[in-house]
Amino acid sequence: MHDATRKQGAEVPVMTLLCLFLPLLAAIAAPVLTARLGAASAWILALAPAFSFVHFAGFLPEIAAGEVVTGGYIWVPSFNLSFSWFLDGLSLTFALLITGIGTLIVLYSGGYMKGHPQQGRFLCFILLFMGAMLGVVVSDSFLMLFFYWELTSITSFLLIGFDHERAAARRSALQALVITGGGGLCLLAGLIFLWNMTGVTQLSLLIHQGDLLRQSPYYLMALLLVLGGCFTKSAQFPFHAWLPNAMEAPTPVSAYLHSATMVKAGVYLLMRLHPALGHTPAWEILLPFFGGLTLMIGTLLAIRQTDLKLVLAYTTIASLGLLVLLTGFDSPHAVTAAVLYLVAHSLFKGALFMVAGIVDHEAGTRDMTRLGGLSRAMPVTFAAAVLAAASMGGLPLFFGFLAKEEIYAALAGGNARAILFTAVAVLGNGLMFTAAFAVALKPFIGPKVETPKHAHEAPALLLIGPVVLAVLGLVAGVASSLAHAYVSTPMASAVEGRPVPVTISTVPHLGLPLLLSVVTVALGVLAYWQLARLREVMARLLEAIGPGPDRAFDHALSGLVRVAALITRIVQSGRLEVYITATFILIAVVLLAPMFVYGELPAWPTWPKGVMLHEYAIFLLAGAGVIAVLRARTRLNAIVSLGIQGFAVAVIFLLFGAPDLAFTQFMVETLSVVILALVMTRLRLLDSDPRPLGQMLLDVAVALACGLGFALFLLRTTQGPFDQRLTEFFNAYSKVIAHGANVVNVIIVDFRGTDTLGEIAVVMITGLAILALIRMRGTSALKPADNNPDEAEGREA
Known part of the structure; x- marks a missing residue:
């Protein structure tokens, strides 16, 4: 816990924290109280924002004297992340408006929704929004600000769509969520820009970084992203259509969210960032232009x-x-x-x-x-x-x-x-x-x-x-x-x-x-x-102009759905062979493209001197395994032959003094061959390869590209200088910290304990899968259509 500027007793930050969460706690209690007390529960629930109002009003003398009040709790010190609040004249005024008007809105909701079967749910939503909005205006840390900012969009969605049985309410809620949620993502990007430009993650520090921000080459980008979040939340043209449609919500929602609080969140943030981002031509052109137009x-x-x-x-x-x-x-x-x-x-x-x-x-x-x-x-x-x-x-x-x-x-x-x-x-x-x-x-x-x-x-x-x-x-x-x-x-x-x-x-x-x-x-x-005549003039004018941003939203959303469906049909064809081919093509590109583009190709290796006869034999055995795979007439023979390369690599590990690694390789190869063989025995496979020549050539090209990419990548890696720091660390600390003489075992069990646990879980799941395959009786679950060889081959792949 930390305090700043105002010397507070330990109970003050705790009380402020309680007041920030009181509306959220009241939201949890709202359905229960309403079910028992009906409309009278509004008097009890209104005590939560009223108490918060009184607490924040207690800061008025200090704030009027020119002080600010900060507090909070450190969360992730290494990333400078905290749950912190910042009260000055701006945030305190908003806090008083939110809690004061919020108290009146809760009472008003009790009378307006009296007798409604979902009154408890409504009061729960309105109090949730109140807590979210309160968090927005008092937040000091960027993370806390963004969290509450998006929470206001979510709770607003729930309130606008409260009468979810009506299509108009559902459509309006979705529109508000899409527009304000999209703006929230822009705000997140803008906050990341501001963080990287200044190195601070608190608004109380950011507002003193104006000169640094205005001189940065990224100022305009950061400003546009922040404006994207503020303009969507505060319904500036052309993002204004969601606010009138939000009138589908019950009137207490309109009175609170879309007049006194939520729609002013964007204005609040613009005012908060005015010392840091203001006083530039971009600021003084964009804000008056869009504001005047709106x-x-x-x-x-x-x-x-x-x-x-x-x-x-x-x-x-x-x-x-x-x-x-x-x-x-x-x-x-x-x-x-x-x-x-x-x-x-x-x-x-x-x-x-x-x-x-x-x-x-x-x-x-x-x-x-x-x-x-x-x-x-x-x-x-x-x-x-x-x-x-x-x-x-x-x-x-x-x-x-x-x-x-x-x-x-x-x-x-x-x-x-x-x-x-x-x-x-x-x-x-x-x-x-x-x-x-x-x-x-x-x-x-x-x-x-x-x-x-x-x-x-x-x-x-x-x-x-x-x-x-x-x-x-x-x-x-x-x-x-x-x-x-x-x-x-x-x-x-x-x-x-x-x-x-x-x-x-x-x-x-x-x-x-x-x-x-x-x-x-x-x-x-x-x-x-002349109001009646003006209505007629505006009606004719709007008819002449045609559809506006509201209709444009529908077109944009339907277009997005159509584009998504088209992309899905292209990239999600439903054929496993297409997915595998695409995956390996991407692997080949990732491996080869950087080396060719940036000139990072390895030097051609020289043949080592003093290679023993048995070492030659191992390499010849691996080559024979490749030939056996290529010449295998059935997939079962190909799988068994494929294990030859893995065993050859394991023997190489054994010869060069890595018995633990060799044992792991033996286990992996054995399990792989056994699992694949068991799967193949449960499939009805064709004796011949039905692929056309073009498909076979593509597969050969992809396989060669991947093999070449891995070979060049490994050669380039091994030709670089070896960094001894990690080796020296494990050698120095395995005995001291983990009390183990076997460095490899210590790494696996202690330093990489969580990773090893995950590997054990994978092996266990694999074993369970093998057991399930062994116990299977019949092939009806995996059996393809008898009269459709293409479908059989697709499932086989």
Whole structure:
């Protein structure tokens, strides 16, 4: 266990470790508790993330003072691998959002899934995801980060496909897993690049290696791989299609995974790596470009929708694009704007998704065209929706207003680039204003519309979450100085890698940002007034454009399956002789190609002097065995003749002072001949060789190539200088360490004990196979068709 920066007692790291695992432990208990207590189990299960929230909140004073908290446990010291965590303003804010909103989501899930036969399974999955996401944001080691990163993809797959009996849910879950899982592999490659470029495996050390990374020739490759992981996880264009489709999951999943937590994992990692990978032309071009494009696509598609959850899903895509844009925009206020907007978005979007779920749960539909006049029946839900929409729209006194003001302060400028991105932000924020109030007002105001269910106010478990989050968006804006002191300033300082005080307040300041805010609100109101016409325009535009990335995913997946099937048909023909031939061709290429390409051919050996007559006889015996194999008319005779070479080699070992090796060779040759002979006696073999001349010539060529390759390889090996270090080691330590005088025996039994055990297991399995063959009666199991000689020959091969 190790600590850093903050002096902690031994119980603090243990308590932090417990809080990291509490959601996972609660997930294990969820099915049992739910089966016994029903919806009331949500109150007990919510204690786990609530306890973690309180623990992490205890670090706020230290983090606000500029300290960081690290801890963990060494795993593999030789590879610098550890299970370690790193808490600064960025990771602590995310940890508080995950555990705080997670507590509300567990309570909300208890009410939303009440009476569902699989409520326990659902709560188990949501808590598993919570633990995975918490691990992502506090991880210090690369390995721990990647493990939790992929765990979020897996648990998200389980949650999106929760209603697995519906094809749409299964397809959406698969799409999310393929896209985010593929991005995870890119991230793994990027982390390996960063490891090799810097030699560190901890994020807390990597963020101080910015100069080294930016000067490396591999910087661009590492950046692209990391962006691949972040863009897929945070649904940046063109990888955004999975997020709206994830709305097939129950609403608590949408409110948690795809608004407040999982989709921000990519943004989190971009912010975390900003000090190390930022401040380069590639960073400042790629992030604003893809972020701005994603912002526009998300908002335009949002106003096209009539489903409450889909409207919110597409605005989530837009918000993520805005966060990526700000993270990559090199201006004094860009990081501060990103930090403020991230926190504000988590609060208002979580609340609005819960409101959408309440409307669906209590009214029976999420279609805005079928809703209206619910404010009297659901006044508390309506109030929460308006408060959350006001923050999303950036109205004064709300935390969203602070974020929007800071966004315009960061982007506004006199050059063409600043004007372009400012216009994108104004248009995007204006359309998000429209979408927010469409969700907050359309279902609640106007004449009463008959709904599939008799609408009434939601129970307490469903209302706690949206009310708390909506009110927090107002309280954080009014008490902005307190929010900045404990959240915004430490978070912005962590992202920038230097102290960055955040001082913006809810009191409007005359200037360009306020003017742009007024323009944004005016644009939003105008778009809300013309919402029906805008939907029609977007519908015609999308029809003219044609299929998008969502359909492209289906084509790509089906194409991948077809290519895989084609490759399988080619390389997996089902004929053993093809596999054996391919294997030996590859062996020949591996042996011969490097020697010819790199000029490593051995020198022609000289014939040794003083060869004894009996040594000549052994070589002649081996040659006679080769001739006997070639001239054998039956395979059984060929197998027996093949043993001649093995016995000749064993005699050579014996003559040159290696009796143990000779004995092993005798045993191997004997077993090989016996096993092959027993197998052949159980097969119905043809007397003649049915291979055509071309096949025989190919086999001869492959055999000669392999033989030549091994001969040249052994000659080249023996002509090199002999390295005595291993020999000297065994000679020196066999007696001292293993207390054995026979070096060979000591090597086999002690130094290579595990390997020897494996060899013994192989011999034992072989013996059992021989016993089974001997005891077999009849040949029905292996007998080929009587009237099909080709099939017989194929099985024989």
